[in-house]
Amino acid sequence: MIDIGLSKMALIGAVALIVIGPEKLPRVARTVGTLLGKAQRYVADVKAEVNRSMELDELKKMKDTVESAAREVHDSIQTSASAFEKDWAEAIDSAAPLPSPTATVPAPEYKHPGKRWRLKRSALPQWYKARSGVRSKALSGAARVARYRPGKSR
Structure with missing residues (x-):
């Protein structure tokens, strides 16, 4: 950027005072300051927009890499699942036959939970x-x- 020191600013101020005059100098300085502020805001907005677009491009690239990684993982899971299903079918076919459905297994005896089964029993x-x-x-x-409702008097 432009390198303006204190001595150069004083020289510019003195020339402006002579050329413009002491009556119009404050108004001109205010106008120049306003225009400079607007220019700085415009430059900051342009920089922010450029940074946003660069970040958006980076995010799109990151999204593509994550999607491709997820696709690869999905494909590998599908291949391993199909191999597992094939191995499972072979294991089922070669396994010993299951017992007949007519074989009886004794059912566990029913035990009533008791009258107050929700409450914890203790020695107190x-x-x-x-x-x-x-x-x-x-x-x-x-x-x-109903019991703990706020504002209700007992």
Whole structure:
């Protein structure tokens, strides 16, 4: 960029003061400052747009490489799956025959869960639980909402 030092700025200011005059100099300086600011904003916008387009190109390249890698992985999984299916079919064909469906396997005996199966059993006595505030009864979701609803006085 242009190398302007303090001495050059003073020389430009003195020439402008002589040429333009002291009455019009503040207005001209304000106009020049405004135009310079607009030019700097325009240059910054152009730089940002160029950077965005470069990043977009890089992202497109990255997307293509990821898609190609995913395609390769998908193809390799498909080939290994087909090989697995073939091996599985061979193993099933060569395996010993399954027992006949008429063979009976004893069913496990049914055990009723009990009256209070949702509650955890413990060795603590009931009076201690009541005094310390341990829950002894299961509440449904609706009952819990009704009991702990804010703003409700008991």
